[in-house]
Amino acid sequence: LHQQKQLIAFRKKLHQHPELSGQEYETANKVVEYLNSLKPDLLIKNLGETGVLALFGQEKNRPTVFFRAELDALPIEELNDFEHRSKQAGVSHKCGHDGHTTILLALAEKVVEQAVELNVGLLFQPAEENGSGALAVLNDPKFKQFQPDYIFALHNLPGYPLNQIVIRDGHFTPAVKSVIYKLDGKTAHAAEPEKGINPALAMAEILTQAAAISKNELEDLALITAVHALLGEKAYGVSAGQAELHFTLRCWNNKRMQALEHELLTAVEQIAQKHQLKLSMETLEEFQANENAADAVALIREASQHAGLALTERESPMKWGEDFGAFTQKLRGAIFGLGAGENCPALHNPDYDFPDQLIESGSSIFYQILQAIQKKTC
Numbered sequence: 143l144h145q146q147k148q149l150i151a152f153r154k155k156l157h158q159h160p161e162l163s164g165q166e167y168e169t170a171n172k173v174v175e176y177l178n179s180l181k182p183d184l185l186i187k188n189l190g191e192t193g194v195l196a197l198f199g200q201e202k203n204r205p206t207v208f209f210r211a212e213l214d215a216l217p218i219e220e221l222n223d224f225e226h227r228s229k230q231a232g233v234s235h236k237c238g239h240d241g242h243t244t245i246l247l248a249l250a251e252k253v254v255e256q257a258v259e260l261n262v263g264l265l266f267q268p269a270e271e272n273g274s275g276a277l278a279v280l281n282d283p284k285f286k287q288f289q290p291d292y293i294f295a296l297h298n299l300p301g302y303p304l305n306q307i308v309i310r311d312g313h314f315t316p317a318v319k320s321v322i323y324k325l326d327g328k329t330a331h332a333a334e335p336e337k338g339i340n341p342a343l344a345m346a347e348i349l350t351q352a353a354a355i356s357k358n359e360l361e362d363l364a365l366i367t368a369v370h371a372l373l374g375e376k377a378y379g380v381s382a383g384q385a386e387l388h389f390t391l392r393c394w395n396n397k398r399m400q401a402l403e404h405e406l407l408t409a410v411e412q413i414a415q416k417h418q419l420k421l422s423m424e425t426l427e428e429f430q431a432n433e434n435a436a437d438a439v440a441l442i443r444e445a446s447q448h449a450g451l452a453l454t455e456r457e458s459p460m461k462w463g464e465d466f467g468a469f470t471q472k473l474r475g476a477i478f479g480l481g482a483g484e485n486c487p488a489l490h491n492p493d494y495d496f497p498d499q500l501i502e503s504g505s506s507i508f509y510q511i512l513q514a515i516q517k518k519t520c
């Protein structure tokens with residue numbers, strides 16, 4: 143079996159060779175190679191393109207518990223100059239997915255060393271950052287044969303004390319969705335804008351209206367953030383004929399998201415009509431809300447005690463999206479936070495790096511979750 147030192151070395155190797163969402167082929171190969179050395183009972187590759195699932199234990203009459211990690215990195219140039227710095231220009235592990243992946247391998251070590259009377263599934267999913275990976279895994283026929291009794295995941299959280307467990311009943315992360323509205327008018331000579339249809343005013347009205355609808359409140363989050371806009375071309379003799387507006391929407395739950403989407407679209411439709419503009423829309427980067435099951439959260443609480451880790455309960459959900467939500471919509475489970483230290487740079491910042499101490503604490507709490515389930519069922 144591997145030592146802590148080797149697990150840290152593996153994490154650093156992943157950090158040096160980051161791959162973007164949907165392209166995690168080499169990362170998956172490294173994970174498969176490591177898992178093979180631990181002889182799982184079943185190993186499935188190419189789940190949702192690059193995902194990997196390892197199963198330890200395959201007994202029909204035992205509960206099955208899955209744990210999820212992510213394989214992808216981000217299109218961010220690393221600012222750090224330590225030895226394990228990213229070798230890939232413009233790409234780096236700035237969400238700690240290299241660490242989450244290593245935590246699952248450390249858990250595999252514990253499960254192999256101190257067997258549990260459960261079937262344990264370790265799921266390494268692709269493309270978390272763009273919200274497509276969890277759905278790709280769930281929709282893969284190779285995954286559909288499994289009906290885990292529980293599924294768990296954790297995310298490291300800079301700003302919280304190192305190794306602290308951060309938990310919440312119910313919603314943990316919001317529903318997040320991005321929309322693009324395209325306005326099609328008619329270009330004209332800049333000297334005769336009245337002969338065309340310039341979408342500039344409609345654009346201004348939509349931005350104003352979106353800000354009026356948007357709510358950044360704890361009790362009812364319905365946040366609309368303008369992220370990108372385009373109008374015409376840099377051709378100074380031409381009155382613009384096309385425009386594009388990109389927004390990201392955020393709500394605590396999926397139902398509220400539907401209502402918000404509808405409200406914004408209705409407003410945009412009315413404005414487009416008023417200005418005689420043709421409207422088309424597109425949605426992308428959809429994250430479903432994470433809904434933690436109460437009994438799964440109770441297991442995490444119990445496990446944190448046995449792992450000797452401090453725990454804090456969050457009053458409100460996190461505001462970022464996490465595509466693990468797709469799993470909690472279909473399966474019983476929960477996601478929780480693991481403090482990465484008060485002085486750790488924030489997620490997605492160019493100087494962030496995963497703290498290696500979390501490999502032990504993260505795999506310990508996962509292992510204690512298994513113990514707690516075993517105690518309950520045996």
Ligand SMILES: [Zn+2]
Nearest residue numbers: 237271489490
């Ligand atoms: Zn991220």
Ligand SMILES: [Zn+2]
Nearest residue numbers: 237238239297
């Ligand atoms: Zn992440």
